[in-house]
Amino acid sequence: MPKTTPKTMFEKIWEQHVVSQEEGKPALLYIDLHLVHEVTSPQAFEGLRLAGRNVRRPDLIVAVADHDVPTTPRDTEVVIEDPIAKQQLAALSENTAHFGIELFDMYSPGQGIVHVIGPELGATQPGMTIVCGDSHTATHGAFGALAFGIGTSEIEHVLATQCLVQARPKTMEVRVTGELQPGVTAKDLILSIIGQIGVAGGTGHVIEYTGQAIRDLSMEGRMTVCNMSIEGGARAGMIAPDEKTYEYLRGRTRAPKGDAFDEAIKDWNELATDEGAEFDALVEIDASEIEPRVTWGTNPGHVATISGNVPSPEDFESPGDQENAARALEYMELKPGQRITDIAIDRVFIGSCTNGRLEDLRAAAAIAKGRKVAPGVRAMVVPGSTLTKKLAEEEGLDKILTDAGFEWRSAGCSMCLGMNPDILSPGERCASTSNRNFEGRQGRGGLTHLVSPEMAAAAAIEGHFVDVRDWEPVEA
């Protein structure tokens, strides 16, 4: 019998979801899970209504309010002062009620950032196709799913048909050999990868992250890595499922139960890329050489090491990159050659779909324990979900962090993109665990440096960036 052609995990999942495909045309791809939030969905629902169409599979949709929600306490009614945000949240409630879609609203115990609650619910599972009108949908690829962000017209298409017309992307393997050193995190790894491939390096590709350092990561760490695939230009990033994946999912609300779970594992074990399967591109990186990272510029590829300096435009080869770097330095109010550890900060944001999970909050608390936020620094911790917040409080992380002078807030996207009231003022410099340091992303004129939760917490305490590898815990 002839041997079957070895396939990548992406190819297997893709082929399992092709509903139909004509020669030379894109595939009609079935979508297993559609995640919906308030910002990118209203026009899609409106489009459906105008065309007199219905939602095909409301049972395969999970909706949540996350981008606009204030992060102030929610034990009494939250006053949303921005009338347009209020209208957008109301539209989500009306649309989901009208079409029979489950909604986790601001007051729901299941509420949180869409990419945090999907896995928490166990709705995110290996082998699935998952879409959301949000570019960080790649997060769910950490479970061995094909998950990618779509636009509002595509949301409308999925609502109406549960399918998406998609041309097949190329594949890229990012192989991470060796081990991450103590104090070096998944965030530093993905920032290093983006620094290496560039912000457009993965364009047109789906990335599969492989290698020992990836296997060694927790599920939270894997989600951090996959989350930022789009920052390297790739619409999706994925990691083969293993025992860690299954242990994370076991017993979660939406995960299969009992024998069905064991049956599912058998299927999931078939997903991994076959020996000998070929990718269109390969990138290799040695994890042991990675240092804690801090971005200095206005895209996530503008990344330095904590022991390094702010680069000079002349350090870049092409005139385009030089110009880009000069512009970024001007916006960031930084000088070439400045030591990264000399950069003083005004604000700290710990949270987001990149680094707002329990492990991230534990890491920040371990740094903050027994210390105090530096005078003049305002530091916010925004758990990625209401459940994460509850679990963190059960462990006393809130107490450790508030004792140190951090604000402990309610769950949402918050200052990652500042659609709610949490924003930077012009000229304020922020150490942020989020995913984008674009101009104005956290508030017009705001200056964002992307770092890990450990590095953000340490910067809060020292008032400037410091190397967490030199950090000694305070004895209790």
Added chain:
Amino acid sequence: MDPLKKVSGVVAPLDRANVDTDQVIPKQFLKRIERTGFGQYAFFDWRYLEDGVPNPDFILNKAEYRGAPILAAGPNFGSGSSREHAPWALKEYGFMAIIAPSFGDIFRSNCFQNGMAPVVLSQAGVDTILAKALRNPGYRLTVDIVEKRVYDEEGFSESFEMEPFRLESLVEGLDDIGHTLQSVDTIAEFEQAHPARW
């Protein structure tokens, strides 16, 4: 969607790399629940000074480039966020074609969904166009989608690639959803053969 076969007119040059969708339409304007009304906010933080006065240094504010139907820009245009508000804003601002050496994947897809043409030319081709449009405001180009070619009246001409199905949807002004709904029986069969686990 209106069919789009050809765009002819003035080129607005935005000579910057990695223009992300946060720059095209900043987050504070994403709260509208309509598809319209975004054009006034396109490139807001670059276009207006903090007191709301138009920034005289921002290239698109120069009178010669107003109403241009073609935008030329650096590589990786439209990277970042999936917000379709970005193409909505650009189209309402007046652009029907965007020329760049490369685009963010989701933005590119969103352009097609809105009957706009994201056209990939070589870096050299884009550099030529940017230089001409900067040196000679009022410089005009034609983007012929059917012929997959960009040309001016001074002898510049470059062909581009576009997937046949994308080209067809632009030129015909197709409704994707209507097309897919014709396959509703095939979708139903697929669902029966692949029951969801939860």
